[in-house]
Each structure stands twice: as C-alpha cells, then as structure tokens.
C-alpha cells in the first residue's frame with residue numbers, strides 16, 4: 001500500500017501513523033497495491049470486510065457493519081420528478097451511522113500498532129461509533145465534543161460504551177485542533193478522525209455496496225458534508241470500482257451543507273485556497289463544522305465528478321426529515337435529511353438514478369422531532385374520543 005497526496009502527488013509507503021503530506025500538509029489517501037486490482041476483486045462474505053482485499057487491514061473488531069439497505073423511494077421520487085430515487089440507510093449500521101464502516105478498520109489499525117487508547121473529536125456519531133468499537137476491542141476511548149452541542153442519543157451511546165468524554169468549551173473545530181495536537185504528543189493514543197485516511201478506506205465500502213446492489217453506478221449521489229471525509233471516501237470507492245472494471249461510468253457527486261455551516265460551498269464558489277467559516281450554526285449538529293479537514297479532497301471529488309455543492313436552511317432540513325419519515329418510513333437525523341431537502345429545492349428532474357446517503361438514524365437526535373408537525377392528542381379513556389381520530 002502507498003500513501004498519496006492529491007495536492008502535490010507526493011507518494012510514500014503506507015504507515016498507519018502518517019496522516020498528512022509531509023510536503024504540503026494535505027490529508028493523504030491510502031492506495032491499495034495494484035495487485036489488489038489485478039486480482040479483479042473477488043469479494044467474499046458480507047458487509048465492510050467483504051472488501052478486505054482493498055482495505056488496509058485484513059480483519060478487525062466487528063459488530064456486523066455495512067450491508068445497509070438501499071431503499072427505493074417512489075413517492076418522494078415522483079414528487080421531485082426523479083424516475084429512480086434511492087436512499088442508502090446508513091442508520092442500519094450497528095451504532096446507527098456510517099461511521100461504523102470506518103471504525104472497524106480504524107480500530108483494527110490501532111490494535112495493529114499496539115495503541116492503548118483511541119481518540120477523536122466529534123459532533124457525536126464518530127464518538128458513539130469509536131466508543132463501541134474500542135469497547136469491542138478492549139481498549140480505551142477518549143472523545144472531545146463541543147460542549148452542549150451533541151444530540152442526546154449520540155452522547156448516551158458514548159457514555160454507555162464507557163468512553164472518557166471531554167466537553168470542550170468551544171465548537172467542533174476547536175475540539176478537532178486540540179485532539180490533533182494531543183495525538184501528535186501522546187504516541188499511545190491513536191487518532192481516529194477522518195484526517196486518518198485508513199478510516200476512510202472502510203467508508204469507501206458504501207460506494208462498493210451501492211454499485212453491487214444496482215449492478216452499475218448511480219447517475220448522481222447526494223450526501224451531507226461536514227468534515228468532508230465521507231464524500232472523499234465515496235468518490236474514491238467509485239473510482240476504485242471503475243478501475244476493477246465493475247462499473248463503466250462514475251456518478252456525479254453532490255455535497256450538501258447547512259446554510260449556517262457551509263465553508264465548502266463557499267470555497268467552491270470563490271475558488272478560494274482556504275476553507276473556513278467562523279461560528280458555524282445549524283440544527284443539524286452532526287455537520288456543524290466551520291473548518292473541514294478534508295475540504296481539498298471534497299472539492300476534488302465534486303470537480304472531478306462534474307458534481308456540485310449547495311446549501312439548505314434548517315427549516316428545509318426539518319421539513320425533509322419529516323417528509324422522509326412520514327412518506328417513506330425512513331427516520332433519519334437532521335444532517336441526513338439535508339440531501340432530500342436539496343433535491344426538493346434544486347430540482348434535478350431527469351437526473352436518472354439518484355442515491356441519497358442517509359448518514360445517521362433519527363433516534364440519534366430524538367428532541368428535534370418536537371419541531372415537526374405532530375398528530376398527537378391527549379384523550380379521555382373512552383372509545384368516543386378515539387373514534388374521532390379515525391380517518392373517514
């Protein structure tokens with residue numbers, strides 16, 4: 001395996017502790033050995049480890065991650081003028097988000113180097129996932145979260161799995177900066193944010209699954225962007241499946257951000273060589289990020305694929321979250337509804353096969369549902385009041 005820099009084309013042999021390019025500081029990517037492609041990808045088994053031939057570890061602590069449902073959504077598709085709309089429901093993963101795909105691989109590498117503990121900064125899902133896989137592997141987990149800005153379901157999972165939690169008085173970007181500095185000083189800590197390219201290798205299996213289920217690549221993939229690891233991982237996955245000869249053409253990648261936290265949309269628009277907004281704010285706390293570490297990879301994915309990036313408001317996110325649950329039965333967290341909100345707003349009529357990535361389960365953030373239109377009433381314990389509720 002090789003580490004490769006997408007900015008300056010630097011290459012060096014893979015090592016599990018090198019994350020950024022020593023020449024230009026851009027987060028590196030892991031390139032599997034060419035033989036892995038020559039073998040044509042004879043995949044066996046299910047889930048993330050089905051693709052072990054293209055991963056930086058052969059096995060790892062597992063909870064049955066991957067193999068999530070790709071659900072056809074005819075009712076919403078029709079409304080958006082799309083012939084074929086699918087939602088890949090990553091909430092079906094063991095801890096309820098796509099992060100599990102990367103953690104099973106990331107924690108495998110942590111064990112490989114003999115790390116005593118793993119660490120991350122998180123808006124919640126990375127923390128919950130890392131805590132679970134660390135518990136599974138029998139090592140310690142240390143998470144830094146922005147104080148008061150993590151959804152309750154995610155925090156509960158992290159507490160239950162026995163992680164040490166530091167509530168940083170600042171936002172995610174402060175927590176991220178701190179954990180990178182901490183891990184650089186403390187060699188017994190293995191950093192598992194998406195600046196670690198090995199974690200993204202696990203996440204690319206999402207793209208493989210979509211292609212295997214459909215028998216080809218979709219025309220368009222729409223997903224939320226926060227730290228921008230996932231869009232980078234998916235684009236890499238599609239390109240590798242093309243290299244393998246498994247798909248002919250590549251999808252257009254569309255990244256969606258919340259209006260109050262949209263540094264990548266802004267950087268793409270300006271052609272800027274920096275990517276940051278101060279004090280990001282959105283109800284979709286998962287993607288409340290102002291300085292995404294993988295922004296260069298995300299910009300490359302969007303440009304190379306002929307895709308785009310755009311924003312949605314909190315109100316549009318909430319409405320889309322409600323639509324997806326009430327019309328299709330898929331209850332996802334606010335960040336995961338952003339692609340649906342974008343489809344409604346943007347209108348991609350005639351776009352062909354569109355796949356939205358629903359990155360996390362709705363139960364992660366139960367409180368937010370209090371802002372949905374509700375059909376609840378308190379009733380006296382008698383049939384009369386109940387019969388009033390039955391549609392005629």
Ligand code: F0G
Nearest residue numbers: 122123125126226227228229230359360
């Ligand atoms: N959707 C959900 C539900 C997330 O939790 C995240 C990121 C994203 C989308 C964005 O993915 O960062 O790869 O662009 N959550 C991270 C966390 C930041 O700490 O859980 P990305």
